[in-house]
Amino acid sequence: MATDDHNLSILEAVDSLRRLNIRKEGITLPNIVFIGDDSSDKNTVLESLAGGVTLPAVKLPLIIILRDNSEPEFHLEIATNPLKKVEETKIYETIETAMADIERKPGAISEVPVTLVVKKDGLPNH
Structure with a gap:
């Protein structure tokens, strides 16, 4: 489904941000x-x-x-x-x-x- 693909893309973007350790910059991600x-x-x-x-x-x-x-x-x-x-x-x-x-x-x-x-x-x- 297109919606599943879109959601997966968003989750992969969040994963990439998490690997960049953006929490150090004060940006929080879902936990x-x-x-x-x-x-x-x-x-x-x-x-x-x-x-x-x-x-x-x-x-x-x-x-x-x-x-x-x-x-x-x-x-x-x-x-x-x-x-x-x-x-x-x-x-x-x-x-x-x-x-x-x-x-x-x-x-x-x-x-x-x-x-x-x-x-x-x-x-x-x-």
């Missing part, structure tokens, strides 16, 4: 924030939204981009490293390793973002 106590099922909600992808508990900004795609495809971007393709079974481990590599005080919340792009059949484009 949903999950905050809660440990073991309060935040990850269960995120995993459900991300099409069943298994995610570790994170204490850093996790940006999840969803796209409808007939072939499953997954990409991770950590800090300023460009998006790289990753197997679904390696997402959990890759994010865990990235969190360990990002310098932060134990228990502190990092400002270094991780972006996960999930492309799967039937996902909404968000």
